[in-house]
Amino acid sequence: MKLLKWDFLLFSRYYVIQISLVLAVLYGLSFYLLGQGLSFELFLVLFCSETMIMSIMYSGTLALLDKSQSTFSALSVIPQPIHRIYIERSLVLALIGCLGGVFLLVGYGLISSILLALPLLFLLVMACSLQGFFLGHGAQGFTDFLLRVVGLCMTYLIPFASLFWNSGHWVWWLFPGYPLIHYFKYALSGETNFLSLLLPYIQATAYLFLSVYLLKRKLENLPQS
């Protein structure tokens, strides 16, 4: 936990925090100043890309950084299991993502749903960060990472089709980012019931654990050089 402070410092030195906050404020302000009329669907796409997809990029880049500066080898001779370092970093990235999310929601005027949405957003962004670390550590270099990350990001964009088509179909739940869409759709439509608010949390938690598991395995089997 003492590490969190250092992660914040590290992230700010590499401008992760600044970039994401500037972006979020920019989005929030634009929504606010441009006023009503931005369709909710489009807002959701922007919201998702600014929070979840950006965190994949940040964490992937940070993983590549640890490889290119060889700090990864230095991290692998410390008494703490290395995946824990990356879990803590994803916690930090999730916090940053949530803060950014708040700006977007306030700017768009969705203040009332912030409280319920934030814990879900936290789980999702944290899972995204872990997936970014996973991709970054698995990639041979930056180009390799880019190719893989585009693939992953697509899986976050595809379920937006559910806003127009076959919504509520179980297939959408297979997509890691779907809980957010589902949550906003039902939380705001008024037809809220307990299950439709609970399901997103269950799915997000499941994906979070899966991401932790995959990252842990990847880091354990990484060839060291």
Next chain:
Amino acid sequence: MITLDNVSFRYKQAAENTLHNLQVTIAEGEVFGFLGPSGSGKSTTQKILYKHLVTEQGSVSVNGKSLRDWGREYYHFIGVCFELPNHYLRLTARENLQFFSAFYPQIKQETINYWLDKMGLLEEADKRVSEFSKGMKMRLNFIRSVMHNPAVVFLDEPTSGLDPGYAHKVKEAIKGLKQQGKTIFLTTHNMNDADQLCDRVAFLHKGHIKEMDSPRVLKLKYGSKKVQVTDIHGQAHCFEMSDLSSDPDFQQLLQGNLIESIHSEEASLEEAFLKTTETVQA
């Protein structure tokens, strides 16, 4: 303290073994030097010892416990000084050390300052590592490997890239660690450093250990003492120390009073190393 029992290693895609049947026992408190030209497998051996590489062939134990049975607590027990600098370039030297010290509750700010001072980095401690020279980064590597007070330290070419003054600081620090009873496994291709620091050395050649003993014994065994003579005409001559009394050329110079200066030269570890590895190739 450290035992390698018949250890061989092959990289995944490699056609043949990089290390062949290494058999080494290092006592507690010993400074052990692993010498060899680059590519001989020194770093590979270190990586096996600090568990970055795993080998199925042979067994390694540290402090009586097989490496397989050591968990992450192993890294409290050992310290690793990498061959190449690896720091967060946008953090300062001090921040880098503080970041890594977050994993060791026992490290205090004073400890960090003590080592920064000892390695001549205190004044630059608050500069970003990106502004550091290779030598400064290497000294930072060294600090990171010892600041948690480990019982065993692995040093991979700790003096490479350092100018003589700082190399001296590192060597003094290594001697200090030895005095505290630490076990040190040192790899280097610098024979003089090894001669000064090590209780015992092993000569590694293409993954084979060719010789292993104290530098003194190896020098006696393979080296020869020489005498450098300069005559009054400025001409240099070199004689074997053991032949002096019978060497006609030397006697001629001596009796003709033609000698301006005489220097005796120590047998060098380098000579011993070259002889060992040559006989192997022949």
